[in-house]
Amino acid sequence: MTKSAYTILLFYTFTRIRNPVKFAELHRTKCQALGLKGRMIVGEEGVNATFEGTTENTDKYKRFLKRDPLFKKVVIKESVGTGSAFPRLAVKVRDEIVTLGAGKFNVKRETATQLPAKELEKWYKENKDFIVLDLRNDYEIASGKFERTIDPGLKNFRDLPNKIKKLAKLKNKKVVTVCTGGIRCEKATCLLKREGFTDIYQLKDGIHTYMKEYPGSNFKGTLFVFDNRMTTDVVPTPDKIVVGTCAFCKSQTENYYSDDSVRPSRKVLCCKKCAQNQFKSLRSS
Secondary structure (H helix, E strand, O other): OOOOOEEEEEEEEEOOOOOHHHHHHHHHHHHHHHOOEEEEEEEOOEEEEEEEEEHHHHHHHHHHHHOOHHHOOOOOEEEEOOOOOOOOEEEEEOOOOOOOOOOOOOHHHHOOEEEOHHHHHHHHHOOOOOEEEEOOOHHHHOOEEEOOEEOOOOOOHHHHHHHOOOOHHHOOOOEEEEOOOOHHHHHHHHHHHHOOOOOEEEEOOHHHHHHHHOOOOOEEEOEEOOOOOOEEOOOOOOOOOOOOEOOOOOOEOOOEEEEOOOOOOEEEEOOHHHHHHOOOOEEEO
């Protein structure tokens, strides 16, 4: 198979970073040398990153990354790039690599059991009694979701602690948490277990990996991503079902726009006709 000209890398790990500033500078310098764009968040608790570059240079970066023992076993998710997914390179040091704001966790010890995509697919086929708790923002869920999904109504991931009471009825059910690449589930399930969830799992390596292994199966629609692509099918899916609907006329769509009439600006699903002819405050993202 011919490789695409550009590749997007997505990876994270919860691991002890002794000197986040030094680590960030090392990777910033390497990415600049390779012409990679995107974002990396570094903290004492780990690393969270998405980069795009030529396939040749993302391969070089992967080799560089894997030479560090901390990343030997880290799964690097890949998808086809466009060459313009990110406007610039940003490497920042933060207290949390994904912001939940619920205190400190020992993620490796406290996180829920990981459920591989293969096992989740088996659960669906066996009609096992479980529900899917989607920990993405509500606008992400609008364009694609699993069968049996419960949407907790998050505007931001850090809203989760305030949703615990609303989710209390799920504490004794079999729950599979899902998110784009896995990082939000790793931290969120620490909190949910502390709050009394007794039979909870997390989809290993996220929705991205499931869609790659089981395109067009129990995840319906497309995957929202935080770059200029806005959505990705991960792999070509000819029989894909469009589940997104225009916020205004309710026609089927997978097009996201930024509504700048509110602050902060929000992402909405909107068909091109409504965006172009009726809502001047909307711009394509």
